[in-house]
Amino acid sequence: MKVFKFGGASLKDAAGVKNVASILQRYKDEQLVIVVSAMGKTTNALEEVVAAHAKQTGEAQKLFDALKERHYTIMRELFDEGDDVFAAVNDTFVEGDWVLEEKPADNYDYMYDQIVCVGELVSSKITGAYLNKIGLKTQWLDARDVVATDNTYREGWVIWDKTRANAEKIVAPMFAQSNFVVTQGFIGSTSENFTTTLGREGSDYSAAIFSFCLDAESMSIWKDVPGVLNADPRLFENTVKLDRLSYKEAIEMTYYGAQVIHPKTIKPLQNKNIPMFVKSFLNPDAPGTEISSDTEDNYPPIVVVEKNQALLHISTLDYSFVAEQHMARLFRKAADLRIFVNMMQNTAISFTICVPNVPDRLEQFVREISDEFKVKMEEGLELITIRHYTQETIDNLKKGKIVLFEERIRSTMHMVVKNIPVIERRETDLAGSKS
Ligand code: ADP
Ligand code: ASP
Ligand code: MG
Numbered sequence: 001m002k003v004f005k006f007g008g009a010s011l012k013d014a015a016g017v018k019n020v021a022s023i024l025q026r027y028k029d030e031q032l033v034i035v036v037s038a039m040g041k042t043t044n045a046l047e048e049v050v051a052a053h054a055k056q057t058g059e060a061q062k063l064f065d066a067l068k069e070r071h072y073t074i075m076r077e078l079f080d081e082g083d084d085v086f087a088a089v090n091d092t093f094v095e096g097d098w099v100l101e102e103k104p105a106d107n108y109d110y111m112y113d114q115i116v117c118v119g120e121l122v123s124s125k126i127t128g129a130y131l132n133k134i135g136l137k138t139q140w141l142d143a144r145d146v147v148a149t150d151n152t153y154r155e156g157w158v159i160w161d162k163t164r165a166n167a168e169k170i171v172a173p174m175f176a177q178s179n180f181v182v183t184q185g186f187i188g189s190t191s192e193n194f195t196t197t198l199g200r201e202g203s204d205y206s207a208a209i210f211s212f213c214l215d216a217e218s219m220s221i222w223k224d225v226p227g228v229l230n231a232d233p234r235l236f237e238n239t240v241k242l243d244r245l246s247y248k249e250a251i252e253m254t255y256y257g258a259q260v261i262h263p264k265t266i267k268p269l270q271n272k273n274i275p276m277f278v279k280s281f282l283n284p285d286a287p288g289t290e291i292s293s294d295t296e297d298n299y300p301p302i303v304v305v306e307k308n309q310a311l312l313h314i315s316t317l318d319y320s321f322v323a324e325q326h327m328a329r330l331f332r333k334a335a336d337l338r339i340f341v342n343m344m345q346n347t348a349i350s351f352t353i354c355v356p357n358v359p360d361r362l363e364q365f366v367r368e369i370s371d372e373f374k375v376k377m378e379e380g381l382e383l384i385t386i387r388h389y390t391q392e393t394i395d396n397l398k399k400g401k402i403v404l405f406e407e408r409i410r411s412t413m414h415m416v417v418k419n420i421p422v423i424e425r426r427e428t429d430l431a432g433s434k435s
Pocket of ligand 2: 007008038044119199201202
């Protein structure tokens with residue numbers, strides 16, 4: 001059994017669904033769990049619906065109806081009028097309507113999950129129905145019956161034992177009926193049967209959860225790039241594809257924000273030694289990138305840029321040294337507020353951290369430690385990580401930037417830099433010359 005994951009980019013329109021089906025046609029004799037994301041930018045659109053509902057702007061239902069219509073347009077291209085799929089998708093949309101008819105829940109994150117899950121639910125219904133229509137027998141699985149999480153809405157933590165037991169009980173027997181099982185990425189459910197989501201871009205992680213729990217032979221995620229590249233192609237020219245990556249290298253890259261794979265994806269696969277492939281849905285014959293084992297290749301410099309960072313310079317109000325008990329308190333607070341510390345450095349009287357600038361949470365952090373600490377915040381920064389750096393790459397990346405903070409640990413270099421217009425950056429050629 002293998003696990004395949006198709007993201008929003010691969011299912012953005014009717015042609016996308018047909019293309020995914022044509023890829024799957026090649027695997028019709030294999031047992032596959034097919035994990036799908038919401039179509040195109042549906043999750044962003046659903047986030048707008050949630051925000052409008054929370055603020056009661058009066059726009060929520062209109063925005064939701066527009067999103068429904070976009071799905072119906074795709075469906076009309078794929079199915080004949082009166083196909084059962086229209087009623088099945090409508091049932092899911094009606095559940096969304098019910099949430100919007102109620103007063104907004106006090107818990108924003110809870111409400112978010114109950115609405116945003118609609119994207120994956122309808123996309124999997126449409127994909128499953130289309131596969132059946134073209135003769136690829138496929139069963140639809142509600143991922144919430146399998147993926148058990150705690151009730152951290154918008155970032156559900158997987159309860160592995162329970163999820164594994166569910167997968168064995170529910171999913172494994174489904175292969176007696178058909179080779180294909182289609183399900184949703186990104187969503188799970190609590191013990192009280194409320195829907196949770198696993199964090200934005202979490203469908204890759206869902207695929208890894210299914211792979212781990214079902215002891216998959218391999219997992220493939222199908223993207224709009226030829227594989228994992230040594231930098232984000234939207235920011236850099238002359239990127240190169242990495243044919244093979246160790247689990248460790250992939251974890252390092254994604255931990256520091258390489259957006260091609262969700263950071264939580266690799267670990268479960270590594271634990272069971274399940275190989276993962278990143279393949280192009282535009283060129284399914286090409287080999288893509290294989291992530292497996294821990295043998296290291298000779299890597300070129302690999303660059304990861306994480307935007308929207310802030311530096312917090314923290315010092316004690318009484319000018320005492322920043323000691324271990326202070327740091328213990330600061331880290332406890334950061335963990336409670338789910339503020340992820342990317343880099344840190346301390347001197348005798350100050351402690352500096354680089355963190356993603358998550359709205360509200362940083363202000364809350366600063367407020368809640370203000371009895372003991374003074375904080376100076378610098379915003380609008382980027383964290384650049386270079387694995388296997390060379391002096392040439394560093395020099396190229398520093399051009400036209402102010403470096404506020406830098407650190408080298410073995411083969412990794414991190415630097416926090418200020419304001420770099422993307423236009424300028426695209427002129428940076430990773431190979432060294434100006435393009
Ligand atoms: P999905 O459709 O599965 O959600 P994503 O859009 O989340 O796919 O991820 C694929 C995108 O990740 C690519 O289009 C590319 O722009 C971006 N990306 C960022 N860093 C890299 C990298 N190092 N290698 C390949 N793609 C990258
Ligand atoms: N649809 C979700 C998102 O856009 C999950 C995913 O695509 O991985 O974040
Ligand atoms: Mg994505």
